[in-house]
Amino acid sequence: MSGPSTYVPKSALGRWFESRLPIAGLIHGSFIAYPTPRNLNYWWTFGGILSFMLVAQIVTGIVLTMHYTPHVDLAFASVESIMRDVNWGWFLRYAHSNGASMFFVAVYIHMFRGVYYGSYKAPREVLWILGVIIYLLMMATGFLGYTLPWGQMSFWGATVITNFFTAIPLVGDAITTWLWGGYSVGNPTLNRFFALHYLLPFMIAGVVVLHVWALHVVGQNNPDGIEIKNVNRDAVAFTPYATIKDSFALVCFLILYAWFVFQVPNYLGHADNYIEANPLSTPAHIVPEWYYLPFYAILRAIPSKLGGVIAMFGSIAILAFLPWLDTSRVRSGKYRPMFKIFFWAFVLCCLGLGYLGSMPAEGGYVIAARLLTTYYFGFFIIILPLLGIFETPKPVPASIADAVLARNGGAAAQPAE
Amino acid sequence: MISFKSISLALAISTMAFTGAMAAEEGHGATPPRQEWTFGGFFGKYDRAQLQRGFKVYREVCQACHSLNLLRFGNLHDAGGPQFSEAQVKALAAEYQIKDFNDKGEAIERPGRASDRFPKLFVNADAAAAVHGVAPPDLSVIAKARSYSRGFPLFLLDMVPGFAYQEHGVDYIVALLNGYTKKGEDHWNEFFPGHQIAMPKPLSDGQVEYPDNAPKTVQQYSHDVAAFLMWAAEPKLEERKKTGFNALIFLAIFAGLLYFTKKKIWKDAH
Numbered sequence: 001m002s003g004p005s006t007y008v009p010k011s012a013l014g015r016w017f018e019s020r021l022p023i024a025g026l027i028h029g030s031f032i033a034y035p036t037p038r039n040l041n042y043w044w045t046f047g048g049i050l051s052f053m054l055v056a057q058i059v060t061g062i063v064l065t066m067h068y069t070p071h072v073d074l075a076f077a078s079v080e081s082i083m084r085d086v087n088w089g090w091f092l093r094y095a096h097s098n099g100a101s102m103f104f105v106a107v108y109i110h111m112f113r114g115v116y117y118g119s120y121k122a123p124r125e126v127l128w129i130l131g132v133i134i135y136l137l138m139m140a141t142g143f144l145g146y147t148l149p150w151g152q153m154s155f156w157g158a159t160v161i162t163n164f165f166t167a168i169p170l171v172g173d174a175i176t177t178w179l180w181g182g183y184s185v186g187n188p189t190l191n192r193f194f195a196l197h198y199l200l201p202f203m204i205a206g207v208v209v210l211h212v213w214a215l216h217v218v219g220q221n222n223p224d225g226i227e228i229k230n231v232n233r234d235a236v237a238f239t240p241y242a243t244i245k246d247s248f249a250l251v252c253f254l255i256l257y258a259w260f261v262f263q264v265p266n267y268l269g270h271a272d273n274y275i276e277a278n279p280l281s282t283p284a285h286i287v288p289e290w291y292y293l294p295f296y297a298i299l300r301a302i303p304s305k306l307g308g309v310i311a312m313f314g315s316i317a318i319l320a321f322l323p324w325l326d327t328s329r330v331r332s333g334k335y336r337p338m339f340k341i342f343f344w345a346f347v348l349c350c351l352g353l354g355y356l357g358s359m360p361a362e363g364g365y366v367i368a369a370r371l372l373t374t375y376y377f378g379f380f381i382i383i384l385p386l387l388g389i390f391e392t393p394k395p396v397p398a399s400i401a402d403a404v405l406a407r408n409g410g411a412a413a414q415p416a417e
Numbered sequence: 418m419i420s421f422k423s424i425s426l427a428l429a430i431s432t433m434a435f436t437g438a439m440a441a442e443e444g445h446g447a448t449p450p451r452q453e454w455t456f457g458g459f460f461g462k463y464d465r466a467q468l469q470r471g472f473k474v475y476r477e478v479c480q481a482c483h484s485l486n487l488l489r490f491g492n493l494h495d496a497g498g499p500q501f502s503e504a505q506v507k508a509l510a511a512e513y514q515i516k517d518f519n520d521k522g523e524a525i526e527r528p529g530r531a532s533d534r535f536p537k538l539f540v541n542a543d544a545a546a547a548v549h550g551v552a553p554p555d556l557s558v559i560a561k562a563r564s565y566s567r568g569f570p571l572f573l574l575d576m577v578p579g580f581a582y583q584e585h586g587v588d589y590i591v592a593l594l595n596g597y598t599k600k601g602e603d604h605w606n607e608f609f610p611g612h613q614i615a616m617p618k619p620l621s622d623g624q625v626e627y628p629d630n631a632p633k634t635v636q637q638y639s640h641d642v643a644a645f646l647m648w649a650a651e652p653k654l655e656e657r658k659k660t661g662f663n664a665l666i667f668l669a670i671f672a673g674l675l676y677f678t679k680k681k682i683w684k685d686a687h
Binding site for chain 1: 459486487488492554557558559561562563564569575576578581583585586610650652653656657658660661662664665668669671672675676678679682683686
C-alpha cells in the first residue's frame with residue numbers, strides 16, 4: 001500500500017538528511033500521502049482519538065508522578081495534596097482518572113467497529129491481534145493505576161484481582177505471594193504496581209507503533225469492506241481529508257471528556273475510594289472500574305473459582321481468534337443481514353454483563369449473568385462460524401467508488417486530486 | 418448526513434456503556450431526600466456565609482471527635498472557600514496548640530500558624546477507638562467518601578447535562594444528621610446502613626450561635642456543616658466549574674470551525 005516513499009524534500013539540507021535517515025519520508029508516506037478509503041465514516045475516527053488519549057494519559061501521568069508518593073502511609077494523602085496544593089493538580093488528577101475512562105470508551109467503540117465491519121479479516125489478522133494485545137495492556141495499566149490512590153476500592157480491588165492467581169493449581173499461592181511481595185497486598189505491592197503502571201503505557205506506545213505500521217502495510221478497512229482498487233477513484237489523501245475529519249471528531253470527543261473532568265469528575269469513580277485503604281475493614285461490595293464490569297460478571301457467573309478465572313481470561317483471549325472464527329466470505333456487516341442482528345445482540349449482551357458486574361452476585365443477577373456469558377461465548381464459538389455457512393449476504397459493490405456513487409444517488413464521484 | 422448521525426450514535430453508545438460503579442452501592446438505609454445547593458449545577462458556587470456558619474458548627478460540635486487533617490488553617494482564607502479574613506485565620510490558628518520541635522530539638526507545643534494543618538485529635542486510629550469505641554472518621558473528604566445508590570436507570574441520568582447530580586454525599590450527610598428519628602434511641606438512624614450508628618445524635622436546636630440571622634435549627638446546622646464539608650472535600654470546585662465553562666465554550670466553537678472546514682475540504686470528494 002504505502003510502498004517506497006516518493007517524497008523529495010524541498011531544501012538541500014532536507015535532501016542531505018533524507019538520504020541518511022528517511023524519517024521525513026516515513027512521516028510523509030504515513031500521515032500525508034497515505035491513501036485512505038473515501039467512504040470511511042465517523043466510526044473510523046476513533047483510532048486518532050485513541051492516539052490522543054494515550055498521549056494525554058502519559059503527559060498527565062508523568063506530571064502526577066512528580067507529586068505522588070507510592071507508600072501505604074503516604075499515598076492517599078499525597079493524592080489529596082495534589083488535589084489541594086499542586087497548581088492545577090485537581091485538573092491533572094481528574095483529567096488522568098477520567099482520561100482512563102475516556103480511553104476505554106474510545107477503545108470499546110473502536111473494537112465494536114472492527115467487529116461490525118469485519119476489520120479483523122484477512123489480510124488484517126496481525127493488525128487485529130496487535131490491537132487485542134494493546135487492549136490487554138490497557139486493562140493491566142488501568143488496574144494498576146486504580147490501586148495507586150490507595151483508597152478502599154484500590155486496596156480491595158487489588159486484593160480481589162491478585163487473588164485470581166491463587167486459583168492456579170499447586171503453585172497458585174506461591175505465585176500470589178511472589179506478586180504481592182509478602183503475604184497480602186501491602187507496601188511492596190504498591191511499589192511494584194507503581195513501577196509497572198509507569199512502564200506499561202510505554203509498552204502500549206510500542207505496540208501502537210506496530211499496530212499503525214501493520215495498518216499502513218495492509219491499508220484501512222472501510223464500511224463497505226472492499227479493498228482500494230484504483231487509488232484515484234477509491235481513495236483520498238490522508239492529509240487534508242482524514243486529518244481534518246479526525247480533528248473534528250477528536251474535538252467533539254474532547255467535549256465529552258471535558259464534561260466529565262469539569263462537571264461530573266467523580267461520577268465514574270466510587271465513593272469508597274475516598275476512604276483510605278484499611279486492610280481490616282472490607283467494603284460491603286467490591287466493584288472494579290466500570291470498564292472491567294462485563295468481565296467481572298463473567299468471572300462471577302461461573303460457580304468455580306478456577307473456572308471463573310479461566311472464563312474471564314478466555315473472554316478476552318477469544319478475541320485473538322476472531323479472524324478464524326468468522327467464516328464469512330463477506331467482510332463488512334453492512335452486507336450481512338443476519339450478522340447485523342447477532343452483532344447488536346452481542347453489543348447489548350456486553351452492556352448487560354456490565355450492568356450485572358456492578359450488581360451483587362446473588363439470585364436473579366447470577367442467572368442473568370450465566371445466560372449472557374453463554375451468549376458471549378456462543379457468539380464467537382457457534383454463531384460466527386455457522387453464519388458464514390448459512391447466511392446469504394447481500395451483493396457487495398464492485399468498488400469503493402461504486403459504493404459512494406450508489407449512496408450519493410448516482411452523482412459522479414470526482415477524482416480526489 | 419452520516420457524520421452527525423454516527424457521532425450522536427457514538428455518544429449514545431458510550432453513554433450506555435457507563436454502567437457506573439454507583440449502581441453497585443446498596444442502600445441499606447432510607448434514601449436521603451434531595452437538597453438544594455448553591456454549589457450544584459453548571460455554574461455552582463459556594464455560599465460564603467453558609468461555609469462560615471458551617472465551619473462554626475464543625476468547630477463547636479464535630480471537632481470534639483472528628484479531625485480535619487488534610488486542611489490547613491490558611492485554606493479558610495483561600496479564594497473559593499469560606500474566605501475568612503487573613504486576621505481572622507491568624508487569630509483562629511493561634512487558638513490551636515501544634516506539636517513541634519524547638520531549636521534544640523526538644524518536643525514543644527506552640528500556637529498554630531496559617532500554614533499548619535488542623536491537628537490530629539488522636540495519635541492513631543486505635544487511640545481514637547479506645548476512647549470512642551469506633552474511631553470517628555476524619556472529615557476532610559467525607560463529603561466525597563459517602564454516597565447512596567439511585568439505582569437503574571436514575572444513576573445514568575446523574576451524568577447527563579441538565580440533570581447532572583453530584584451531591585449524593587452532602588445529601589446523605591444532611592439526611593444522617595436529621596435521621597435520629599426514634600425517640601429515646603440515641604444510636605438509631607433512619608439513613609445509616611443497618612440503622613445502628615456509633616455516633617449519638619450530635620446536633621440539637623439552638624446549640625450553636627450564629628452571627629447572622631440564619632435559623633438556629635438542626636435543619637440549618639446540618640445544611641451548613643454539610644456545605645462546609647463539601648468545600649473541605651472539594652476546595653477547587655468553583656475554579657473547576659469556571660474553567661470547565663470556558664473550556665467547553667472554546668471546544669464548542671473550535672468544533673464548529675472544524676466542522677465547516679471539513680465540509681469545505683470534502684466538498685469535491687463526496
